[in-house]
Amino acid sequence: MKFKAKIKNSQLIVKVKISSDDVISEREIDILEKKNIRGFLKPKQSRSNLIEYTGPAGVSMSDHLKNPLSKYEFFYIMAQIVDATKKIQNNNLFLNNLILDLRYVYINENTKEIQFVYVPVMSNHICLNVTGFMESIAYSVKPMANQDFDFVAKYVSFIKSLGGFDVSAIESYVSREDKDVARQIRKQNIGQSGFITDKPKDYYEHRDQKSQVDYEATGLLEEGEVTGLLEEDDATGLLDEYEATSLLNDEGTSLLEENSVPFNGASHQEVHFPSLLRISTNETISINKPVFRLGKGRSYVDYFVTDNNAVSRSHADIITRGNRYFVFDQNSTNHTFINDELLAAKVETEIFEGNILRLANEEFIFHL
Incomplete structure (x- = not known):
């Protein structure tokens, strides 16, 4: 696959050219085109082998990680990754079609919200390693001045101890570390039930049947039991299959400023590195x-x-x-x-x- 991204009229546009061996799933592209799933760029098939995605302006995660992260932002990123995998499952999509590569996951540097690319192909044989992607972010994190970064090392140790991608365990861990992150994810997912209809009456009847606890389908839990879901291999690197491209900037448009103020940058004792x-x-x-x-x-x-x-x-x-x-x-x-x-x-x-x-x-x- 080949990726090309640019900002135009304050909107992120990502073009993905798939290989001749890949077949686009009409069912999946139909779901993604009809629904506005928060956290996912909206696709539109322009040619048989080309999909164009649009969404809020943002930069690649790899560029974003060149700047220091606060504790809140670090766990907010982790929570959004987990939330994206749950939304995929709730909408009967295929997890291996989620692109987890620092170059092709995008983040708005003002809101800190992530936008993922989901490529709806039927012949994708990539074994997705979600925990490996989380580790790659942790390895890329730069210390923020006067902030204790012990939480990054502890989180990496926790992820390694799981032996696989465990949604409930990760949600519980993040919620214990920062309950504001859990509340923010739940707040964002109000109305994101996964129910598809074009009739308002049917939608409101469906919404009224759901209780508040049902938001766990798309948001973080306050607490959760440890249940292993997906088996992972030992690889922790980024996906090699995707051709590297840089985020382009059209004339008359600009990328978000990289020096935006991070969320909840608490001051702690400065960490010493050897x-x-x-x-x-x-x-x-x-x-x-x-x-x-x-x-x-x-x-x-x-x-x-x-x-x-x-x-x-x-x-x-x-x-x-x-x-x-x-x-x-x-x-x-x-x-x-x-x-x-x-x-x-x-x-x-x-x-x-x-x-x-x-x-x-x-x-x-x-x-x-």
Whole structure:
């Protein structure tokens, strides 16, 4: 698939060209064209292999994440991702057709509302990894000045502990962290029941039959039991199938200002990030994010380990949690070591000043 996005007359327009092997589902395109599902760009098939989407002006998530996020905004993004998956299920759509790529998920920098692209094709064999997409956002987050970013590392640890995409567990976690996010999602989904009709009388009869608790179908819950829904694979990277394109700007129009004021930017004690000294190159690496990934996959990591094929593509994470620091091996092929002690995969191990961190045969000195 090929994507091209631009802003025109204060509206976001995204054109998606599908491959000749893909077949557009008439049922799905009909649902999406007739309904206004909040959080989804509205599609219109212009040619047999071209779909044009329209919606509120916004920038790509990858561009948005170049700016610092507040705690509220971080969890608001996570909540909207969960909400989008629920709306897909409620409207009898296919989850694997949801595009979860930082380049092709869009966000309005004033309202912080996300707009997703859903490609209604019948031959999509991509295995969607929702938790992997959430992790990719967490790995991209930049610290906000004077804000404790411990919540990012804790959330990543929580996501990893699930073993799969668990809607109820994630909703409960987000609600506990910030109840304002849960209330905002429920507020947005009033009237978004999924019921399709062009007769007002039928709509109001349907709405009156639904109680307030039914909004859990499209909004966050205050509390929820842990129930595993979708099985995920171990991949945590972005989708490789989509051709990278930048957000274009038509003459006479402009993108939203990137320096808009973030929501609920509470002031906390400033977090301190450590560094690594790569012994083979004498390079100093600043671990300047709450969850910092190392590996040889340039598109998947925060530090790209060059000239070493023994290191895995996504080898290990350095997690900052308050004034403590942990190493998390991503089930690497040649393992991770601290002072020559083998680390268990998928388990956080604390690391201290002066420790030798080894990824396969590549050594680093950890400094505070």
